[in-house]
Amino acid sequence: MMAKPLDPYRAKRDFTVSAEPKGKRCRPSAKARFVVQKHDARRLHYDLRLEHDGVLKSWAVTRGPSLVAGDKRLSVQTEDHPIEYLAWEGAIPKGQYGGGTMIVWDQGTWTPVGDVAEAMAKGHLEFVLDGARLGGRWHLIRMKGRGGEKKQTWLLIKAEDAFARAPGQPDILIEHLTSVISGRTNADMAEGRVIRADHAARAEIAKDRPRRPTQAKVKGARKAVLPPFVEPGLATLADAAPSGPNWLFEIKHDGYRLQARIDGGRVKLLTRSGLDWTSKFAPVATALKALNVDFR
Ligand code: MN
Numbered sequence: 001m002m003a004k005p006l007d008p009y010r011a012k013r014d015f016t017v018s019a020e021p022k023g024k025r026c027r028p029s030a031k032a033r034f035v036v037q038k039h040d041a042r043r044l045h046y047d048l049r050l051e052h053d054g055v056l057k058s059w060a061v062t063r064g065p066s067l068v069a070g071d072k073r074l075s076v077q078t079e080d081h082p083i084e085y086l087a088w089e090g091a092i093p094k095g096q097y098g099g100g101t102m103i104v105w106d107q108g109t110w111t112p113v114g115d116v117a118e119a120m121a122k123g124h125l126e127f128v129l130d131g132a133r134l135g136g137r138w139h140l141i142r143m144k145g146r147g148g149e150k151k152q153t154w155l156l157i158k159a160e161d162a163f164a165r166a167p168g169q170p171d172i173l174i175e176h177l178t179s180v181i182s183g184r185t186n187a188d189m190a191e192g193r194v195i196r197a198d199h200a201a202r203a204e205i206a207k208d209r210p211r212r213p214t215q216a217k218v219k220g221a222r223k224a225v226l227p228p229f230v231e232p233g234l235a236t237l238a239d240a241a242p243s244g245p246n247w248l249f250e251i252k253h254d255g256y257r258l259q260a261r262i263d264g265g266r267v268k269l270l271t272r273s274g275l276d277w278t279s280k281f282a283p284v285a286t287a288l289k290a291l292n293v294d295f296r
Helices: 008-010 083-087 116-123 186-190 199-210 278-289
Strands: 034-041 044-052 055-060 070-083 091-092 100-112 124-131 135-142 153-158 259-263 266-271
Touching: 008 070, 034 055, 034 083, 034 124, 034 266, 044 070, 044 083, 044 116, 055 083, 055 153, 070 124, 083 135, 100 186, 116 124, 259 278, 266 278
Parallel strands: none
Antiparallel strands: 034 044, 034 100, 044 055, 055 070, 070 153, 091 100, 100 124, 124 135, 135 153, 259 266
16 A cells, blocks of 8 residues: 555554644645744654645754755654644654654745745755744755664755844744743643633734723722832731631742832832831832823
């Protein structure tokens, strides 16, 4: 029987244990898509996958892509992945093939320069990425075989263009640590933090709306002069905690409790007895100053 393109992919995985898609071979989409997954497996790497001929041609880029033109990034060609893998992220159980966390670090469309099959055979694929984080022209160049090596090693190189960065400019891999689809980091994924279904919508709103509380929306609020100090409620020692639906409890972490007084951009941090401790917590005061609050 003729081998199918996804046979090696399926042979490596136990789909009763891993949530990865089993995959089917698909018709090509109108515009070929690509994904870069940040894969925190035995060793952190980035997987570049280019949609071609109903599957995803895949490379494990060991140090991740570099936007610096001419930077060579070792890329080990891996088995073709199914199209469903374009949007897959999750945790692959320890002990399984590729065990670790995987996030969709970038996705978009790609355009090959010339014929893909020919370029793959020749060992030099030139292409343009149009993603959320990666763009411009790239080269994948196969290294001369070192004899008997099962896996083919390529170099991923950014070409010189408007998307290229100069050496010393910020590293795109440090600039962006999260998933482009869920906003999670690999660490979030490892801790099993759930994606909020409304994550994308919330991120969109947060982006173009300066958040500022409106006095009108605070029930019972009345305009008044900001008092120089608001005496805080202090804890009372009791034998037992009260119960009932009118009570909420929170863990009391040890540390300093301070009151932040923000008056027309002037920040003061006051202790419970009203002492000014602003200078002791200067970074906190600076962060509070950056908050967009103003009730004048
Ligand atoms: Mn991988």
